[in-house]
Amino acid sequence: MGTLTELFAPERVAVVGATAREGSIGRAVTDNLLSAYEGTIIPVNPNYDEVLGLSCVDDIGAADADMAVIVVPPKIALPAVEQAGEAGVTNVVVITAGFGETGGDGASREKELKKIAAEYDMKLVGPNSLGIMSTANGMNASFGPDSPKEGNMSFMSQSGAFITAVLDWANDEDVGFKDVASLGNKAVLDETDFVDHWGDDEDTDVIIGYLEGISQGREFIDTAREVTQDTPIVLVKSGRTDAGAQAASSHTGTIAGSEQAYEAGLDQAGVLRAESVQDLFDAAQMLANQPVPENNDVAVITNAGGPGVMSTDAVGDSGLEMATFNQETLNEFSEQLPPEGNIYNPVDIVGDADVDRFRDALDIALADDNVGSAMVLSCPTAVLDYEQLAKETVEMREKHGKPVAACFMGGESVDESAEILSDAGIPNYFDPSRAIGALDSLWEYRGIQRREYEPPADFDVDQEAAREILERVESREDNRLGVEAMGLLEAYGIPMPDSDIVDSPEDALEVAKRIEGDVVMKIVSPDILHKSDIGGVKVGVSDDEVEDAYEDLITRARNYQPDANLLGVQLQEMADLDSGTETIVGMNRDPQFGPLMMFGLGGIFVEILEDTTFRVAPVSESEAREMTEEIKTAPLLRGARGRDPADVDGIVETIQRLSQLVADFPAIMEFDINPLVATPDGVDAVDIRLTVDPKKL
Amino acid sequence: MGTLTELFAPERVAVVGATAREGSIGRAVTDNLLSAYEGTIIPVNPNYDEVLGLSCVDDIGAADADMAVIVVPPKIALPAVEQAGEAGVTNVVVITAGFGETGGDGASREKELKKIAAEYDMKLVGPNSLGIMSTANGMNASFGPDSPKEGNMSFMSQSGAFITAVLDWANDEDVGFKDVASLGNKAVLDETDFVDHWGDDEDTDVIIGYLEGISQGREFIDTAREVTQDTPIVLVKSGRTDAGAQAASSHTGTIAGSEQAYEAGLDQAGVLRAESVQDLFDAAQMLANQPVPENNDVAVITNAGGPGVMSTDAVGDSGLEMATFNQETLNEFSEQLPPEGNIYNPVDIVGDADVDRFRDALDIALADDNVGSAMVLSCPTAVLDYEQLAKETVEMREKHGKPVAACFMGGESVDESAEILSDAGIPNYFDPSRAIGALDSLWEYRGIQRREYEPPADFDVDQEAAREILERVESREDNRLGVEAMGLLEAYGIPMPDSDIVDSPEDALEVAKRIEGDVVMKIVSPDILHKSDIGGVKVGVSDDEVEDAYEDLITRARNYQPDANLLGVQLQEMADLDSGTETIVGMNRDPQFGPLMMFGLGGIFVEILEDTTFRVAPVSESEAREMTEEIKTAPLLRGARGRDPADVDGIVETIQRLSQLVADFPAIMEFDINPLVATPDGVDAVDIRLTVDPKKL
Incomplete structure (x- = not known):
């Protein structure tokens, strides 16, 4: 039971501003609710006695609702929300636009809205939201043109239009959702609240989203890292590039945090970050339907050598590796395959392979403990029945309990088999690199599940x-x-x-x-x-x-x-520069994530090669240690090329201690220890510079 | 008229080994030829008087053919080819397998085949080829299950199975081809020959291919860079990664050149390199149908802010930039758009935009000289007629003569509009990043067209x-x-x-x-x-x-x-190390591209940061200069952080002179000048090491 259960599963929904007028939002929302909602719909509008066959009340106090959708014009939206509060309705979706996104009057209106919501302790979505939907009870409380199909993914988006586009596409592709939420201006509820809720929702197996900003970075990290232990989160966070950040800011007025902060913060949160819409759904569909692999070794079974090589390149680009089969597996392949086949990975079962040979090869590969996942990669041939191959692929996936990706190459001749695969949760792609990419997200998520988060150290300080x-x-x-x-x-x-x-x-x-x-x-x-x-x-x-x-x-x-x-x-x-390495430990304060720690080797390595790494503070010991390990110049700290190894423990502790200092004093806006000279015997902070906001002291 | 015109457009094709036996390759080839070939088919088989209604001759001497397809078993393939030569048939496609790809006897058979081909000066495809096809005369001289539709791309592949997969998909997607060639073992004709031919073929506007290796690197570079002045070449060269290279080698016995050599060589050749099948066709279809842009500034017209931001990120990832409109354009947008719209790029024409508003906005943007190309990005809404929008998009594309990409997001509701767009050469994608990626390949090709190749300098040496x-x-x-x-x-x-x-x-x-x-x-x-x-x-x-x-x-x-x-x-x-920068100029000999020049800054920059750059020798002055400019540490040479600038001209000349030395002496297998110390006043080669193969002296 998540914290927003009443919002997504109300028994009585009031539509404040409901109307039968064609083309109006009030009509669209009422129509959408009428289409499949299992609960009771109460139109609220003093101008009508009934709306679309539903009896209409004058004011929300008479509705006895447990959720209200507000679609009235902006000027009367605040009193409408207030009345909902007075009537004890604390789950509110404000579809009305004309708030913060317009600046000026709208911005003050949004401030008022927040106050009202706080006063009544409301769970309020929006304003400027497309609405919310849940397939569990058929509720479409939005003005979008489509209702989602049932599924086990829940989806939030800072863009309502993107929701309409995705649902249009998803309904065609048979991709389903549990809940969908259009976040709007996030005046009250934001991404952290939805992640928190869906993390506790038994019917949500994957959380996906499109975000332009994260309102409270640290809270998001702390919530998401708990949720991702059981429920993967895949997000497109736009504004990755400078141009994109500028566009995001002009679109929703999102105050751009730095991309470094997002990159570090989303990684620390255990979020899988998708770079495009295609990546988002490739990853999400795999995570929603297949088990995570026990290891990153993938077997490729193919009737076509060339595409086999392509898939090997795709594996090389990913976090996966080509599995090395054990001897028993190799012996079985030797017996099974014709002499011109290849028993090593990618396993080439040759162009004249029929479905039986494909199935047996897949069976042999998946039985090997060295194999964590597999891909069936086939080109159309006269002897291959794609539909039957799809069925056998599904059976092998279930028999072995390991993830399997499909790349049945072709056009029309693949359609029916793709449907069989998709019904069993195996997406099919024309391009081997997409299939491998989808498998890779399962492995990436496995790594997130295995993470152990430790609290930051609490040093004795003055x-x-x-x-x-x-x-x-x-x-x-x-x-x-x-x-x-x-x-x-x-x-x-x-x-x-x-x-x-x-x-x-x-x-x-x-x-x-x-x-x-x-x-x-x-x-x-x-x-x-x-x-x-x-x-x-x-x-x-x-x-x-x-x-x-x-x-x-x-x-x-x-x-x-x-x-x-x-x-x-x-x-x-004098610092011992002969045996020492110059490093920089720095911090600046991100508007959304708070203090952001930086580490790198000094001088040209930071300034010209930009070889730096970031973490949102406070950082734990293992996070600080990762920072010293993931820069490209890390080998120099460990004593490459005959240098003395630096005191990495000392660097790690310095990062943690500076992290504690900047967390203790929100007034510290920037802090650089430059250089922190690391010798084999210890570290020395030679010079510092900091900026302090006296108003925050 | 290309050099292989007779091969692709013969008037009489002999099928040596033709038969009516079901399931045989001889039957499949004859059937495919019968399906649409405009010329005469002559089965050659001493066992039959007629094959599938065609009168059959005993031997090729009686066929009076100008092209022969060989499908006899491997043991009699050599005499069959020899007889073709004796009969004056010099265009030969050897489908028969069992040559180099099997090693042992097969390898010696392939050597013999080469000898025969050389003796008769044959244009020979294969062996181990799926065959060749041309839509100009309906000739499908292959044993694949599909014939291609007509189009303006020509396609070569080192994997026959990949051809069958692509044709199956392409026929479904209405993607057409001029010629298709399965290269097989490339005993005689290789990728360079086909590139050379299609470069002269008026009906081929784009050359695409899947290669696992390039047989003669330098020849390929020299041929391709001429062809790409008029005809873009897009290739998937697999074996990019270590794992992939190993797989390629075990697949076709390709001797792996180094990935550095391929990267350098394909770039020097002016080839657009696709990393996946999807990228290959996204780029190829755009290049086949749209003009190249005059500049890299793209305008995005959208009815949805969120996807607009995503597309801006995609632009940031590409070689394109978001166009900055001129004042006139901004004024026009101000007049045209509702106040909540965004007149800057991405242009947000707001969710209630109809087709007229979309068209007018696109018209305004494309009329701006600052705009090189545009993307129409739309989410489905009640007021938007996608079919009509597609038609208007096509019209604006044609009116302004600038490239336009489409991202009409959605599922079934997009199908008809996508067809209208596709018929006009505008591919439609669900994902904005794919649409931007396709536009980016046009811009990349523009850069290739603008290249000026200069010959390498010829220094006076001893x-x-x-x-x-x-x-x-x-x-x-x-x-x-x-x-x-x-x-x-x-x-x-x-x-x-x-x-x-x-x-x-x-x-x-x-x-x-x-x-x-x-x-x-x-x-x-x-x-x-x-x-x-x-x-x-x-x-x-x-x-x-x-x-x-x-x-x-x-x-x-x-x-x-x-x-x-x-x-x-x-x-x-003593070298002046205080004011000097240590660099490395190196060379090794790649099995496929020959001498490969390397440049980088010495020590950790090469060994730990791997900040190096490569060119296939001989290098021209501008190529050598690019090498000094494209390493990440290039600012150090130019005098970053208060250093003395190095004598870059001296480095450039040293690279060219070493390039000439290693080109003059094929016996030099490796050569390192390490360090080459570059001071403000000159360069000094302080130490060298080389390996020489005395057998090649």
């Missing part, structure tokens, strides 16, 4: 000390802090070279003596950004040069900008 | 000097040469640091004095590969250390391997 340092930004004009805030690292246990900020040559000498060896000296001033350019950084300063260096740095700063806010000079132990 | 150095390998056991062959660079004008090889401490001192500054000293021995590991390289040696250093190097070499072939010690000017 929040108060950190707060004091952050508050210094209140006296600044530009909200930025630099090395003068290194104390933040200390408070959160992030290692750094011995360093100190001084404001006299004498103090400088004292600190230099304390730090063993030569030091780095740097001007500390929020007003001087590019210190190196004015000679404001001195490297390898020995003790007897320290006092002169101090004077020189101060002079340079004064000459460059007489009124600069000069906080002193930093002295720092 | 071939004789180079040959002498290469011949030294004859006294070696392992066919490898190193710095002792630096003279090759001198002979081919590739700059290197001042260096010399000496065999006494005195000579060492003399050379060191000649070279200004400190020197690098290195053991020279083909038997000692990892010189650094035994201390066999000394950097920064000053004149007064040179003699001791010489003795020490010799001692180390002797201690390490007393019987090593010790050629002396190399002294070399």
Whole structure:
């Protein structure tokens, strides 16, 4: 029983604004409900006594409804919703448009709507929604032209038009749904609520959706990763590209989070992300109908060598691998197949193969423990009865309980067999790469099911000390802090070279003596950004040069900008750059997902090769570790080409500790540790930069 | 008139091995010819007087044929072909299998076949071919179950089964062909011959194909790049992935060239490479029916915001861009569209749009010079007549002469409109990304048409000097040469640091004095590969250390391997590594494409990040320059992040000169200049390694 059960399975639905007027939305919704809804429909409209044969009430208070669909004009929509609340109807679908999507008045109207919904604790869909549907009770509470067929997928979409297009197509292809929801402007209920509900819905086996944005990123991640343990979620999230993000923003006013945040967030949520409509349904139909494979090794049984090679390429492009058969299987193939066949994978059972040879080969392959899934790949021949082959394929799929994809190539001659396959949940494709792609999504989902999520570590830190340092930004004009805030690292246990900020040559000498060896000296001033350019950084300063260096740095700063806010000079132990690797641990705050952690190797690797990786914070230890493993330059950290291996554990802990810091302080908008130098023996945060929003402190 | 005109348009076809026996290949071929062939069919079979109502001759000499199809058993196939030759029939299609593809006897049979074909100067298809077809004269000289419909694409395939699958599908989809050829084992005619022929064939507007290998890479490149100026070529070349390459090799015994060579070679040839069957036909149908766009800016006209955003993502993934309309267009849209519409691209004409609004919007967009192509993207609505919209779309496409793609989303309700579109050469897709992908191939082809191929430079070099150095390998056991062959660079004008090889401490001192500054000293021995590991390289040696250093190097070499072939010690000017960038210019010899040039930045960039680029040699100046531009690390060469820019012209010339060297000497199997140090002032080849096949000298 999901949290939105009453919304999708009401017993009495009120249509506020129902009318018999041709071409009106009120008519369309009433017609759609009349078509198959098993419950009671109550038109609400003071202008009529009856609508389309249903007796009509003047106001929703008289309807005794448990769900209301609002189709009245925008100007009277708010009172209509309020009246529903007063009447105790808390499940509301607002089809009426003219809210946030129009800006101006509409936007204020949407704010009001939220208030009303909150007051009555409403489960409210929309506004600007096409409506919702459920095949469990035949309810089509929408103004779309089609009703869905029954099925085990539930479908949400931020575009109502896309729902109409999909249903038109799906009804033709015999693709069915449990529930369908047009999210509209998501004033109250959003994708997270529907995912949460369908995750508990026994009749929903796969959740699919089209989204242009995710309203509350972290909540979505936390909800989705629980749901995906049992119910796969496949989404098209558009606005992947810069052009797309701009178009999404102008379409629904979606505030674009960064694509990096979506990529990281959807992955952390365990969502399978489809890049196109075709991918979405290829994956969803496979997940809705077939078991997940136990391993990623696929067997291809074919009567045609060429397409067999193509399918092998498709496997190479995917997360699957060509299965290596065990000896018993090879022996059986040797006995079964003609000498010109190929007993290795792809198994070429030769052009003169009849259905029996196909079935036996499939049977042999699926019996092999090394085989996780199989594809039947056939070209039409005179000796092959496609219908019979379809039946045997279905039987073998059921006998072995392993997923099977079909690629019966051809046109009209495939139609009947494709239907037999499709009825048994085996989609058929003309293109081997689509069939392999569909199998691959099963394997990808297997990986998600196997994930173990661990909570982020909770390090013992000094929040108060950190707060004091952050508050210094209140006296600044530009909200930025630099090395003068290194104390933040200390408070959160992030290692750094011995360093100190001084404001006299004498103090400088004292600190230099304390730090063993030569030091780095740097001007500390929020007003001087590019210190190196004015000679404001001195490297390898020995003790007897320290006092002169101090004077020189101060002079340079004064000459460059007489009124600069000069906080002193930093002295720092020299980092061991010879045996160390420069890395960057960074963070920025995404409008939808919150703090987003970044990791990469410093310099050209980040700036030119863009070899970086992202996670939504807070990150767990294993997520932080993945970050150090998935960049292309990861081998450099592990000691490739005779380098010293870096202290990866130290990097992992630094990522976690910075993640905790930025989660603790929503005022931190950006934070870069650059470089974090990683030697074999540890890590050192050499320089930092952060931006703080004082209003959020 | 192509070179294979007689093969595809014979007037009299002999079927050697024709028979009426049900289920035989001889019967199938005769039946197929009887179905629509406009010429004369002459069965050749000493056992019959007539076959299927045709009078049969005993031997081909009596047939007076201009083309022969051979379907006799393998053991009598060779005499049959020989007799054809004696009878003056030089166009021969060998359907008979049991040649190279079976190995052993079959392989020797194929060798014999080649000899006979050469003797009679035959245009021979196969063996092991499904046959050939031409819709121009209704000739189906194959044993496949289907005949193609008429069309303007010609199709070759290394897999006969794939042809049967494609024809079955294409007949259902109304996709037609001019000629179809099953290449079989390609004993004589191969893909280059067919590309050459169809390039001259007026009735072929697009050449498509499925290949597992290319027999003669360089010839293919040279032929294809001429053909693609007028006729696009779209190919699936399978064996892209390691797994696929292995499968291809076991399927047709194709000797796998490297994927790098295919990628480079097909690109240099101007071939559009499809990664899947779907991509192949999406691209081919667009190219066969629509004009190429003048620019890459696409306008999307839609009645549905969500799918509009999806299409924008698809554009972002492609080589196309979303068009920016000019002011006049924006003004017209402002007048035409309702206020809730979007006049910017994607143009949202809103859900209540009828056909008139769609047509007018498309008309406005296509009239804009900034728009190179357009997509009509629609979701089904009550007010939209899809059939009428299809007709208007066709009209606008023709009116403006610009390419238009269609994405009428939906199922059954689209069927009739899709047919109207398809008849006018506008394919319709459910998925916006496929429609955009098809438009993108038009734009990609436009780029190929605009290419200007220049001949490789012909530098003045000293071939004789180079040959002498290469011949030294004859006294070696392992066919490898190193710095002792630096003279090759001198002979081919590739700059290197001042260096010399000496065999006494005195000579060492003399050379060191000649070279200004400190020197690098290195053991020279083909038997000692990892010189650094035994201390066999000394950097920064000053004149007064040179003699001791010489003795020490010799001692180390002797201690390490007393019987090593010790050629002396190399002294070399120190390369300016501070202002220089290490690059690698390399070459290896691909079995199908010949010498393949490689370029990349040295060290981790090649070894870990695999940031390399390839071209089939000989390379022209512009090809060499592209190599320096298309690696990801190219900005480092141009002076990113405050580095000195490298002498890119010097690199470009070095690539060309090495390309000339390896083209001049087929004996050079591998050649690496590593590093080639590029400073702002020039390049220096610091170290080389090569492998030479003395048998080819």
